[in-house]
Amino acid sequence: MLSGKKILVGVTGSIAAYKSAFLVRLLIQLGAEVRVLMTRSACDFISPLTLSTLSKKPVAIEFVKDSEHGEWENHVALGSWADLFVIAPLSASSLSKIAAGQSDNLLIATYLSAKCPVWVAPAMDLDMFAHPATTKNIELLLKSGVRVLEPGRGELASGLEGKGRMEEPAVIATLIDAHFNKISPLKGKRILVTGGPTYEAIDPVRFIGNHSSGKTGVELALAAANRGARVTLITGPTTVSVAHPFIEVQKITSAQEMFDAVSKQWPGADIGIFSAAVADYKPVSVAAKKIKKSTDEITLDLVKNPDILQWAGETKKTGQLLVGFALESENAIENAGKKLVQKHLDMIVVNSLEDKGAGFGMDTNRISILRPGNNLTNFELQEKSKVAADILDQIEMEFQ
Numbered sequence: 001m002l003s004g005k006k007i008l009v010g011v012t013g014s015i016a017a018y019k020s021a022f023l024v025r026l027l028i029q030l031g032a033e034v035r036v037l038m039t040r041s042a043c044d045f046i047s048p049l050t051l052s053t054l055s056k057k058p059v060a061i062e063f064v065k066d067s068e069h070g071e072w073e074n075h076v077a078l079g080s081w082a083d084l085f086v087i088a089p090l091s092a093s094s095l096s097k098i099a100a101g102q103s104d105n106l107l108i109a110t111y112l113s114a115k116c117p118v119w120v121a122p123a124m125d126l127d128m129f130a131h132p133a134t135t136k137n138i139e140l141l142l143k144s145g146v147r148v149l150e151p152g153r154g155e156l157a158s159g160l161e162g163k164g165r166m167e168e169p170a171v172i173a174t175l176i177d178a179h180f181n182k183i184s185p186l187k188g189k190r191i192l193v194t195g196g197p198t199y200e201a202i203d204p205v206r207f208i209g210n211h212s213s214g215k216t217g218v219e220l221a222l223a224a225a226n227r228g229a230r231v232t233l234i235t236g237p238t239t240v241s242v243a244h245p246f247i248e249v250q251k252i253t254s255a256q257e258m259f260d261a262v263s264k265q266w267p268g269a270d271i272g273i274f275s276a277a278v279a280d281y282k283p284v285s286v287a288a289k290k291i292k293k294s295t296d297e298i299t300l301d302l303v304k305n306p307d308i309l310q311w312a313g314e315t316k317k318t319g320q321l322l323v324g325f326a327l328e329s330e331n332a333i334e335n336a337g338k339k340l341v342q343k344h345l346d347m348i349v350v351n352s353l354e355d356k357g358a359g360f361g362m363d364t365n366r367i368s369i370l371r372p373g374n375n376l377t378n379f380e381l382q383e384k385s386k387v388a389a390d391i392l393d394q395i396e397m398e399f400q
Contacts, residue, residue: 003031005180008078008114010087010107011051012094013041015157016123016166021046023088023169024054030177035060035078037107039094063106073106079113084176087111088149089123089166092134099137117179121149121172126162135241143243147226149175150385153363163363163383185399186392187228192269193221194262194276194308196236198255202300203287211360212277214238216325219388220273221247227392232269234261236276255279255305266312271395273323274309275349277360281305313344321346321398323391327360329353336370346398347371349391356381369394 007027011020020036027034034055038048040062048059060073079085087094087107094108098120103109111118120141128134129151138148149167156164195217199207218240221233225246233242234250236258242249252258255278266272281302291298309324316322324345326336329352336350350368366381369391379390 001031002027002177002180005032006081006083007032007034007176008082008085008110008116009034009036009051009055010085010090010111011036011038011042011046012087012089012091012107013039013045014089014091014123014166015045016089017042017045019166019169020088021050021054023086023172024051026169026173027176028054028056030173032176035081037061037078037110039105039107041091041093060106063109075106075109076113078110080115082114082116084116084179085111085114085118086121086172086176087118088121088169088172090120092122092124092128095120095122095134095137095141099140117145117147119147119149119172119175121167122151122164123166124151124164125156125158126160126164129164139241139243142222143245145245150383153383184227184229185396186224186271189224189229189270189399190268191221191224191229191231191271191273192262192265193217193224193231193233193273194235194258194278195220195233196238196240197277198236198258198279198305199253200255200279200282200305201286202283203289203291205290208279208282209237210277210279212236212238213360214240215363215384216365216388217275218242219384220275220391223385223388223392224273227396229271232265234258234265234276236278255282255308259306259308259311262308262312266315267317269320271321271323272312273391273395274312275325276308277327278308279305307343309343309345316344321395323395324348326350327353333368333370333376336368337374340370340372347394367391 011017035057036051036055036059038061052059064072097108103112152165153163154165196214197210197212199209201207221231225231225244231247250261282305284301284303322345326339328335332350332352336348340348348370365387367379369377
């Protein structure tokens with residue numbers, strides 16, 4: 001319950017503004033005291049009267065409440081009043097203004113004055129959400145400590161299908177309730193996450209690699225950091241980036257470089273989540289210059305790379321928790337079970353190339369989590385951010 005908690009709900013100009021009514025109602029039902037801020041454009045999508053009725057308080061829109069008597073809305077006082085400021089929905093326009101600190105309306109001026117945690121729930125069309133400008137603005141917010149509630153996939157107002165739907169009010173309300181009433185057992189833990197592929201050089205131009213995007217590693221790092229953990233993310237080459245005050249990112253290229261980085265971090269970590277797709281082999285020698293096409297065939301001599309997960313399992317100390325990953329094309333659970341034992345893991349996350357919508361490069365995944373004793377938990381196909389949350393939930397169970 002949220003009795004005694006003061007929550008400020010910001011509403012910006014998006015077709016998803018209708019969802020803010022459900023969010024306010026749910027928060028009131030949970031016992032919170034709610035005040036609503038709206039941008040002028042948000043009023044085109046939902047009536048201030050609706051939100052005022054649900055919150056049982058006047059809705060604040062303009063800096064000046066009563067020009068005749070010189071009465072104004074004190075954005076500094078509003079920012080100090082709240083225990084949590086949730087902007088839902090957050091449009092692309094308001095996102096860019098917040099990222100730039102452009103306080104040309106009451107909502108953004110209050111954001112800049114807020115003394116409490118700030119959460120945002122973006123809502124926009126899929127191309128707008130995927131645009132580099134949006135990605136950069138979200139990174140700026142994350143770097144400032146703002147919690148970004150990832151939008152979901154589905155049918156959008158444009159009629160297109162994709163990522164951009166504001167997170168559902170019931171989910172946001174549940175997250176708020178957990179924020180105030182549950183301290184994650186991962187808070188303060190040191191978590192080492194590996195992600196992405198490794199590239200093994202053949203010559204200065206070519207390499208051996210795989211199709212890993214690094215998305216899962218980034219989502220795991222964010223999920224852990226949002227629960228208060230101190231995270232080190234060691235990632236191979238990827239276009240996916242992350243910025244969070246609790247995440248230190250170390251970028252590597254080869255398996256040997258990842259092993260060197262992991263060997264320095266793992267002894268001091270409480271938890272290791274090894275999601276990287278590390279190349280098993282590398283060329284025995286790397287050509288100093290680009291290999292010219294001179295014959296119909298070429299032979300590459302390969303040698304094994306260090307088995308990073310095996311090493312981590314063999315050097316695991318009492319109290320450390322080690323999580324591995326297994327991407328299989330056949331007999332997924334059987335093969336993962338062998339890996340669980342051989343590499344001395346506490347749990348292994350299993351997914352199969354046979355599952356539609358899962359595997360490298362996807363925004364979604366379908367996993368199972370296997371523990372010793374054939375203890376298996378299955379999950380549905382879902383966004384990788386949700387997959388990461390499920391994995392962290394399972395890890396939390398080990399510390400309760």
